[in-house]
Amino acid sequence: MSKRIINQCLGVAFLGWCLSACTVPVKLVEKNANKSTPESYNNSQDSTNSAKTKWKEFFTDPNLASLIETALTNNQELNITLQEIEISQNEISARKGEYLPFVRLGGGAGFEKVSRYTSKGASDDMSEIRPGKRTPEILPDAYIGAFASWEVDIWHKLRNARKVAVANYLASIEGKNFLVTNIVGEIANSYYELMALDNQLDIIRRNIQILNNALSIIKQEKEAAKVTELAVRRFEAEVFKIQSLQYEIQQKIVETENRINFLVGRFPQPVQRSSQQFAALVPTKIYAGLPAQLLQNRPDIRQAELKLEAAKIDVTVARANFYPSLGLSASLGIRSFNPLLFVNIPQALLTSLAGDLMGPLINKNAIIATYKNANAKQIQAVYDYERAVLKAYIEVANQLSNIDNLEKNYNMKNNEVDALTKSTEISLKLFTSARADYMEVLLTQRDVLEARMELIETRMQQMNALVNAYKALGGGWN
Structure with missing residues (x-):
């Protein structure tokens, strides 16, 4: 075989190798995220948004502000996330070094x-x-x-890999911001719950004192043969029941304090709070702004957007593996x-x-699978982003409705407490004048206790709804 024929065969083989190595599969369909949102929440075009308010200005209670400040320094989960950010930042340097x-x-x-x-x-x-x-x-x-x-880096595969690392780094920062929002909201909710429990415990103790006074009256009435032993036993049982409820509330106080201590990153200790001011708390007005502002204010939405950007670049990186x-x-x-x-x-x-x-010539199954997986993950990231937007909008809509309904509920509960308080005084007077049965006094005392406990519970729900709305709008991290 002449040297010329050998050279021609080698040339054809080399050309075939180049064509095979440069052959890539058909570009898969790229799905784009739907970034549209409803125009408003309640047909309002007011762009004033409470999420822009810093948490130090939103939560004015100095004890609560001190707890949040400490948590943002000592919370272990937050500090773990900060190290993850450091890892992501180092990943950028590693990716940059690969194309130098x-x-x-x-x-x-x-x-x-x-x-x-x-x-x-x-x-x-x-x-x-x-x-x-x-x-x-x-x-x-x-x-x-x-x-x-x-x-x-002919095909910019390594440079695109660095862009992926940058997007993931920025996404980790948004993840940290979202965690800060959740920590701030959880501490605020637990703090208001603790104040509510203190007030409920105070009501129970006052109610025990009232029932003991009523019990002494019942005993006097029994000695005067106006009531039977049954009345005395029923009132004693009610006192025991309320006393057992007192210990349940005390246990809830301990658990709520320790929940706050855990978030703050410290061992169990008393939590400073101003529970005596709880009844005077009035939820501040929340400004929802426009739904489109969620795309900028919510850290979880921005995190999902950055992960979507990284997933799209990952597809180009995986596609570049087919080239020499x-x-x-x-x-x-x-x-x-x-x-x-x-x-x-x-x-x-x-x-x-x-x-x-x-370049790859035979057995491309691995890089083909990698390319298809990258595209599938990009589609996943699209759905994850759209889900984050939808979830954020629904959370805001739910909390705005909750705030409105709780305000009406509180007014009705307050009227109920006033009516039952007056009926308690009337029942005692009727009982002492033998114009009412002891059961009427007992049931009225029970009703007023439940109504007062529910009133405090409703106030706590109002404060929690305020916190949750602030968090849903994207406030708390700035």
């Missing part, structure tokens, strides 16, 4: 003894041709030099079997420069 040349400086020494019955051993043995000029049987070797390698990669390598140094000869330049000089072009 790698240069290493090093050296080494050793020796080599080759077999006489090899081509190298036979060529080293020059005694038969040039007597006395045989290469030493054991040959030392030493070198010092710089070695460089560089993958030329160009690698360059070079070295510069000195090498000799005797270190004393290092100074003999250029005889001891060691240099090299090489390039290689490689």
